[in-house]
Amino acid sequence: MAKEKKLVESITSMEEDFAQWYTDVVKKAELIDYSSVKGCMIIKPAGYAIWENIQHELDRRFKESGVQNVYLPMFIPESLLNKEKDHVEGFAPEVAWVTHGGQNELQERLCVRPTSETLFCDFYKNDIHSYRDLPKIYNQWCSVVRWEKETRPFLRSREFLWQEGHTAHATAEEAVERTELILNIYADFCEEVLAMPVIRGQKTEKEKFAGAKATYAIEAMMHDGKALQAGTSHNFGDGFAKAFEIQYTDKNNQLQYVHQTSWGVSTRLIGGLIMVHGDDSGLVLPPAIAPVQVMIVPIQQQKEQVMNQAVQLLDTLKDTFRVRLDDSDKSPGWKFAEQEMRGIPVRIELGPKDIEKGQCVLVRRDTREKIQVSLDEVSAKLAQLLDTIQKEMFERAKAHRDAHISDAHNYEEFKQALEQKPGFIRGMWCGDRACEEKIKEETTATSRCMPFEQEQISGVCVCCGKPARKLVFWGKAY
Amino acid sequence: MAKEKKLVESITSMEEDFAQWYTDVVKKAELIDYSSVKGCMIIKPAGYAIWENIQHELDRRFKESGVQNVYLPMFIPESLLNKEKDHVEGFAPEVAWVTHGGQNELQERLCVRPTSETLFCDFYKNDIHSYRDLPKIYNQWCSVVRWEKETRPFLRSREFLWQEGHTAHATAEEAVERTELILNIYADFCEEVLAMPVIRGQKTEKEKFAGAKATYAIEAMMHDGKALQAGTSHNFGDGFAKAFEIQYTDKNNQLQYVHQTSWGVSTRLIGGLIMVHGDDSGLVLPPAIAPVQVMIVPIQQQKEQVMNQAVQLLDTLKDTFRVRLDDSDKSPGWKFAEQEMRGIPVRIELGPKDIEKGQCVLVRRDTREKIQVSLDEVSAKLAQLLDTIQKEMFERAKAHRDAHISDAHNYEEFKQALEQKPGFIRGMWCGDRACEEKIKEETTATSRCMPFEQEQISGVCVCCGKPARKLVFWGKAY
Numbered sequence: 017m018a019k020e021k022k023l024v025e026s027i028t029s030m031e032e033d034f035a036q037w038y039t040d041v042v043k044k045a046e047l048i049d050y051s052s053v054k055g056c057m058i059i060k061p062a063g064y065a066i067w068e069n070i071q072h073e074l075d076r077r078f079k080e081s082g083v084q085n086v087y088l089p090m091f092i093p094e095s096l097l098n099k100e101k102d103h104v105e106g107f108a109p110e111v112a113w114v115t116h117g118g119q120n121e122l123q124e125r126l127c128v129r130p131t132s133e134t135l136f137c138d139f140y141k142n143d144i145h146s147y148r149d150l151p152k153i154y155n156q157w158c159s160v161v162r163w164e165k166e167t168r169p170f171l172r173s174r175e176f177l178w179q180e181g182h183t184a185h186a187t188a189e190e191a192v193e194r195t196e197l198i199l200n201i202y203a204d205f206c207e208e209v210l211a212m213p214v215i216r217g218q219k220t221e222k223e224k225f226a227g228a229k230a231t232y233a234i235e236a237m238m239h240d241g242k243a244l245q246a247g248t249s250h251n252f253g254d255g256f257a258k259a260f261e262i263q264y265t266d267k268n269n270q271l272q273y274v275h276q277t278s279w280g281v282s283t284r285l286i287g288g289l290i291m292v293h294g295d296d297s298g299l300v301l302p303p304a305i306a307p308v309q310v311m312i313v314p315i316q317q318q319k320e321q322v323m324n325q326a327v328q329l330l331d332t333l334k335d336t337f338r339v340r341l342d343d344s345d346k347s348p349g350w351k352f353a354e355q356e357m358r359g360i361p362v363r364i365e366l367g368p369k370d371i372e373k374g375q376c377v378l379v380r381r382d383t384r385e386k387i388q389v390s391l392d393e394v395s396a397k398l399a400q401l402l403d404t405i406q407k408e409m410f411e412r413a414k415a416h417r418d419a420h421i422s423d424a425h426n427y428e429e430f431k432q433a434l435e436q437k438p439g440f441i442r443g444m445w446c447g448d449r450a451c452e453e454k455i456k457e458e459t460t461a462t463s464r465c466m467p468f469e470q471e472q473i474s475g476v477c478v479c480c481g482k483p484a485r486k487l488v489f490w491g492k493a494y
Numbered sequence: 495m496a497k498e499k500k501l502v503e504s505i506t507s508m509e510e511d512f513a514q515w516y517t518d519v520v521k522k523a524e525l526i527d528y529s530s531v532k533g534c535m536i537i538k539p540a541g542y543a544i545w546e547n548i549q550h551e552l553d554r555r556f557k558e559s560g561v562q563n564v565y566l567p568m569f570i571p572e573s574l575l576n577k578e579k580d581h582v583e584g585f586a587p588e589v590a591w592v593t594h595g596g597q598n599e600l601q602e603r604l605c606v607r608p609t610s611e612t613l614f615c616d617f618y619k620n621d622i623h624s625y626r627d628l629p630k631i632y633n634q635w636c637s638v639v640r641w642e643k644e645t646r647p648f649l650r651s652r653e654f655l656w657q658e659g660h661t662a663h664a665t666a667e668e669a670v671e672r673t674e675l676i677l678n679i680y681a682d683f684c685e686e687v688l689a690m691p692v693i694r695g696q697k698t699e700k701e702k703f704a705g706a707k708a709t710y711a712i713e714a715m716m717h718d719g720k721a722l723q724a725g726t727s728h729n730f731g732d733g734f735a736k737a738f739e740i741q742y743t744d745k746n747n748q749l750q751y752v753h754q755t756s757w758g759v760s761t762r763l764i765g766g767l768i769m770v771h772g773d774d775s776g777l778v779l780p781p782a783i784a785p786v787q788v789m790i791v792p793i794q795q796q797k798e799q800v801m802n803q804a805v806q807l808l809d810t811l812k813d814t815f816r817v818r819l820d821d822s823d824k825s826p827g828w829k830f831a832e833q834e835m836r837g838i839p840v841r842i843e844l845g846p847k848d849i850e851k852g853q854c855v856l857v858r859r860d861t862r863e864k865i866q867v868s869l870d871e872v873s874a875k876l877a878q879l880l881d882t883i884q885k886e887m888f889e890r891a892k893a894h895r896d897a898h899i900s901d902a903h904n905y906e907e908f909k910q911a912l913e914q915k916p917g918f919i920r921g922m923w924c925g926d927r928a929c930e931e932k933i934k935e936e937t938t939a940t941s942r943c944m945p946f947e948q949e950q951i952s953g954v955c956v957c958c959g960k961p962a963r964k965l966v967f968w969g970k971a972y
Contacts, residue, residue, distance in 0.1 A: 052574055052616050053604065056567035061632070064563050085542050089534035089653055090568075090606075090637060091590075096530055109596050112569075114606065116591040117641035117652075126531065128568075128592065128606070138530050154539070159568060159636070163595035174595075175567055 027357075029296045034240045041290055042169045045299040045358050055167040055174035059283070062358060065307035066286050067177060071157060073209055073305075074179065074281070077201050078155055083181060086154045088135045091126040096134045100259040103133060106226020110163045112174075128161040133227065133252075133278055136182035137260035144274060146265050147186055153194070155181040170287030171244075171494050178282035184262065184274040188253060191275035195251040198279040199232045202247035210285065211302040211410040212236050212292050213417055214246055215440070215489055217465030222452050225278075229253035235464045235489060237417040238291035241438025243464045243491040246288055249279035287494070292413050293382075299359030300382050302409050303402040310339040310398065311355045315348050315367030325371050325391075329364065332395060337402070356381060361405050362398065382409055421489075425474045426481070430490070434459050438492070443478030445488045451479035455490065464489040505835075507774045512718045519768055520647045523777040523836050533645040533652035537761070540836060543785035544764050545655060549635060551687055551783075552657065552759070555679050556633055561659060564632045566613045569604040574612045578737040581611060584704020588641045590652075606639040611705065611730075611756055614660035615738035622752060624743050625664055631672070633659040648765030649722075649972050656760035662740065662752040666731060669753035673729040676757040677710040680725035688763065689780040689888040690714050690770050691895055692724055693918075693967055695943030700930050703756075707731035713942045713967060715895040716769035719916025721942045721971040724766055727757035765972070770891050771860075777837030778860050780887050781880040788817040788876065789833045793826050793845030803849050803869075807842065810873060815880070834859060839883050840876065860887055899967075903952045904959070908968070912937050916970070921956030923966045929957035933968065942967040 027040035042048050047063030059067065075085075091114060098104050111127040129135065140152060157179045167173045181198060185191045199216060206212045214234035224231035228250040236246045257263070257273040266272050293300040303309050310333065314326040326341055333339045342351045348365075355363045365377040376394060378387045382405055389397045420439025424430035433441050445451060445463070452463050466486045477484050505518035520526050525541030537545065553563075569592060576582050589605040607613065618630060635657045645651045659676060663669045677694060684690045692712035702709035706728040714724045732751040735741070741749045771778040781787050788811065792804040804819055811817045820829045826843075833841045843855040854872060856865045860883055867875045898917025902908035911919050923929060923941070934940050944964045955962050 049617065049621065051567050051613070052571055053567045053569045056569060058567070058617055059565040061562035061564055064565055067565075068563065084539035085546065086539055087537040087542055087545075087637075087655060089529050089531045089536070090639070091531045091534060091653070093530055111596065112592045112604075113594040114590045115593045118588050118590075126590075135529070139527065139536055143527065159565075161568070175569070177565060 027296070027298065030239065030294075037294075037296070038287075038291060039169070041294055041298055041357075047286070047290075047299075048169045053174075055164060057169050057173050059177075062307065063286060066289070066301070066305060067283055069305050069307060070209075070281075070285060071179075074201070074205055075157075077205060078179075078181070081197060081201065082151075082153050083155045084153060085156060087156050087158070088129075088132055088139065090129050090158070092129055092132075092134055094125045094127065096138055097127055099134060099137075100227050100256055103227035103256075107131065107162075112161050112163055129158075130160055130162045131278075131280075132156070132160075132180055133182065133256060134260075136278075137256050137262060137276075140184050140274065140276075141260050141262045144184060144262060144264050147267055150184060150186045150264060150274065151190060151194075152184040153181070154183065155179055168287075168494075170283050170290070176282050176284070178280050180280045181278060183277045184257075185276070186264070186266070186272070186274065188275045191251050191253065191277050195230070195232055195249045195277045195279070198277070199234065199247070199249040202249070202279075202281055203234045206234060206236065206246055206285070206288075207410060209302070209304045210289055210292075211304070211406060211413060212246070212288055213410065213414040215465060215467055217467040217489065219248075219465055220445075220449075220452060220463045220488070222449050223463055225250045227252065227255060229255060233465050235440075235491075236288050236292060237420060237440060237491075238288070238494065239294065239416070240291070241420050241491075243440065243489075243493040244284070244288045244291070245464070245493065246285060247279070247281040250277060252276040252278065293409060294359070297353075298357035300409070301359035301361060303361045303406050306359065306361050307338060308340050308358070308360050309337050309402060310362045310364060311351075311360045312339065312341040312364045312366060313348055313351045313355065314341070314343065315365060315370075317343065319368055321371060322366065322368060326366055329366065329376065329391070329394065333398065336395060337398060362401060364394075380405060382412075423473050424478050426476075427479055430455070430478050431459060434461055434492075440464065441478075441490045442473060443488060443490055444472070444474045444476060444484030445486050446477035446480055446482045447485040448477070448480065448482070451477055455479055461490045461492050464491050464493065505774070505776065508717065508772075515772075515774070516765075516769060517647070519772055519776055519835075525764070525768075525777075526647045531652075533642060535647050535651050537655075540785065541764060544767070544779070544783060545761055547783050547785060548687075548759075548763060549657075552679070552683055553635075555683060556657075556659070559675060559679065560631050561633045562631060563634060565634050565636070566607075566610055566617065568607050568636070570607055570610075570612055572603045572605065574616055575605055577612060577615075578705050578734055581705035581734075585609065585640075590639050590641055607636075608638055608640045609756075609758075610634070610636075610638075610658055610660065611734060612738075614756075615734050615740060615754075618662050618752065618754075619738050619740045622662060622740060622742050625745055628662060628664045628742060628752065629668060629672075630662040631659070632661065633657055646765075646972075648761050648768070654760050654762070656758050658758045659756060661755045662735075663754070664742070664744070664750070664752070666753045669729055669731065669755050673708070673710055673727045673755045673757070676755070677712065677725070677727040680727070680757075680759055681712045684712060684714065684724055684763070684766075685888065687780070687782045688767055688770075689782070689884060689891060690724070690766055691888065691892040693943060693945055695945040695967065697726075697943055698923075698927075698930060698941045698966070700927050701941060703728045705730065705733060707733060711943050713918075713969075714766050714770065715898060715918060715969075716766070716972065717772070717894070718769070719898050719969075721918065721967075721969040722762070722766050722769070723942070723971065724763060725757070725759040728755060730754040730756065771887060772837070775831075776835035778887070779837035779839060781839045781884050784837065784839050785816060786818050786836070786838050787815050787880060788840045788842060789829075789838045790817065790819040790842045790844060791826055791829045791833065792819070792821065793843060793848075795821065797846055799849060800844065800846060804844055807844065807854065807869070807872065811876065814873060815876060840879060842872075858883060860890075901951050902956050904954075905957055908933075908956050909937060912939055912970075918942065919956075919968045920951060921966060921968055922950070922952045922954060922962030923964050924955035924958055924960045925963040926955070926958065926960070929955055933957055939968045939970050942969050942971065 219231040254273040422433040697709040735751040900911040
């Protein structure tokens with residue numbers, strides 16, 4: 017990649033301070049603003065449009081797999097939250113409580129949903145009677161609240177937007193299938209649309225969801241080598257069904273418990289996008305998710321022929337691409353910097369000299385490569401170029417990730433790798449929670465997942481040296 | 495319309511008890527379920543799919559008019575809610591208060607947004623500096639909470655889904671234009687898509703939104719003659735801007751206050767759809783909004799040739815229509831009743847005798863008319879039929895409404911009309927709030943709106959007999 021010209025001087029460089037760079041980008045690319053409510057953010061049009069594209073594409077994939085959307089209340093009575101023991105222990109410490117409605121104190125406190133397993137169970141208990149009522153494959157797009165102490169835009173905020181799927185099945189096998197199917201939808205979506213490579217795997221007992229039998233997750237690596245849990249899919253078995261008495265009559269007229277799953281991704285994905293692809297000039301968006309894919313910037317726009325040609329170009333492209341024309345009275349240099357800050361994948365420069373030659377110049381956001389293209393061919397070339405950018409952004413992110421995966425065969429190697437090279441560490445694990453806890457305490461790294469593609473890179477646990485049972489990806493995480 | 499055969503016996507008839515009929519329909523058509531949270535409902539797949547179609551179509555119309563979507567926090571600090579005097583008086587008595595986050599009591603109570611004027615103002619105050627930052631034409635799709643005492647599914651619930659637009663403009667004229675433009679989008683949408691005729695007009699001072707300078711509304715008439723306020727659009731002038739200090743520097747470098755609007759429609763529209771079009775067999779959905787437009791019901795489906803032909807028909811239609819094939823093991827009669835209860839606009843009956851003749855039978859949900867159609871022509875005929883149904887449903891609803899509008903020239907006529915013929919009453923008004931209050935107290939009717947199309951049907955106020963200033967639509971309302 018050519019050395020970057022820093023057209024925008026106002027953001028901190030990634031090398032200098034990655035956390036500050038991130039904060040600068042979310043603000044200067046106008047994705048979010050802070051609000052008067054501590055820990056809650058305002059998602060501005062440029063940020064919300066990314067979320068709309070994520071919703072649109074994921075929702076399409078969900079529905080193809082049989083998902084139906086519903087909406088459940090945002091409040092959970094305290095007694096309902098308390099019904100599943102592990103679940104309440106996981107969530108009760110961080111919920112917001114509504115105690116008054118209008119002028120009156122409520123008889124029972126209501127929490128603002130941190131997640132809706134308990135509500136869906138309460139609903140399914142009444143809605144499921146016979147095997148004919150199964151499966152239920154429901155999802156909702158909504159906001160949830162978790163009273164976090166430390167917050168960061170998109171990555172961890174007290175309120176965030178997400179989707180939560182909640183399903184009920186006749187058999188344990190069907191629930192496992194659904195858990196896997198959804199994890200694969202998430203992974204494919206991240207890789208194909210967000211150009212964000214992910215590791216697919218299972219969480220350890222320690223890291224699994226409160227109340228789940230098994231949690232599957234996709235883990236992505238950010239530019240600074242830290243992990244981001246990008247999506248999770250939980251298999252509950254019949255645990256919640258037993259706590260909530262969700263039973264159905266099977267074909268032999270026997271009462272059976274249902275088997276359940278839940279799964280979610282959130283606006284956190286936008287944080288991932290920023291930290292996987294961004295650079296010192298700001299955001300870099302993959303074409304498949306970018307709300308604006310192409311910005312036309314006229315040069316010497318006061319010349320009538322330039323604006324005419326620019327408008328004509330916009331007309332040619334607008335049915336095929338998400339394209340805009342920047343006809344504001346700012347200078348071209350300013351417009352370039354703005355387009356780069358916002359991560360728009362391609363800009364088209366069009367000036368009097370280009371028009372003389374019957375051409376325009378396509379400039380890639382990701383590599384800054386400039387490509388002269390005949391005006392007759394611009395639509396075809398642009399389509400190819402957006403495809404190329406999408407593919408190369410994925411390949412580059414994957415190469416970066418793979419270059420930041422180390423294998424550790426013992427605890428010394430593990431600690432050395434963590435210090436010297438931020439990223440994932442592949443290390444065997446004995447299966448003992450004590451080793452996970454020791455590693456976390458001493459290094460702040462956590463077990464990210466046990467990848468589905470297992471390998472035996474050593475016979476012993478990377479921490480205690482006892483016989484190993486699983487290959488684990490370890491890392492520091494957001 | 496042919497006399498209805500009651501295929502489903504389990505719902506109360508409209509004539510007998512309209513309120514019970516409504517409750518039966520929302521439950522039996524599987525639009526909603528009640529939840530453990532008093533006054534909050536669960537929107538089931540059949541109900542939520544209607545809302546998704548409403549969102550999709552309105553959002554498209556909004557965006558064509560320059561609207562951008564955003565997301566603001568669901569919580570409002572008490573001090574922020576208190577900033578605009580009229581507004582807080584209107585909403586504070588009916589909000590839900592969050593007092594604890596996790597284990598700790600909050601320093602300041604937060605209310606769950608009943609509407610977000612105050613949050614948008616707080617945001618705009620920081621986001622608007624120069625005339626270049628205007629206009630802001632933002633909208634959000636979210637849920638809001640109002641702690642109502644009496645609730646009814648879709649019509650009035652403690653939590654409901656809606657969109658709320660909030661705009662800021664450089665001039666008073668632009669704000670008026672936007673208020674009108676949105677009201678017209680709402681009205682056109684209701685008439686074109688929901689087949690629900692509406693009266694467009696302005697609310698009186700008494701009925702306007704808390705904090706607004708003027709409120710415009712669309713009023714629809716339900717089958718029982720009661721009014722439903724289906725959407726509102728508010729012009730705030732610079733009232734909120736002054737309370738929140740939202741100023742911009744104009745082209746002459748002078749500080750100016752912005753002028754604002756807000757506007758919203760909610761899941762209440764679904765209640766309107768039910769009560770405008772429904773009948774004693776259940777829901778009747780206009781084709782333009784129906785999640786399923788056509789249900790194919792095979793007769794004697796155990797015969798292989800029937801199912802083959804049914805699947806082939808589904809294939810022929812599925813790219814053009816929202817069509818399903820009911821291949822469950824229920825009887826055709828049961829399937830007919832179910833399709834009618836759910837309001838699916840057309841069912842296609844297809845049995846061995848039809849196949850012999852190379853035809854199928856289209857049955858309209860709204861009129862129950864049966865139309866034999868050659869299998870070669872089914873796609874073209876179906877498209878025409880859905881158009882016809884959409885148009886005729888609107889015409890029928892309009893004729894019903896117009897037949898339930900009475901003119902009253904004095905208070906005797908007014909009271910008589912109210913007693914004898916449920917519906918809207920057109921009556922002149924002196925402009926005095928006391929007359930509105932008297933009418934409300936003595937008859938429970940309220941001023942619905944002052945229609946934009948004014949007429950002078952008498953020289954004096956229908957209540958007090960003093961000189962009249964405005965024609966008003968009066969009525970009992972949901």
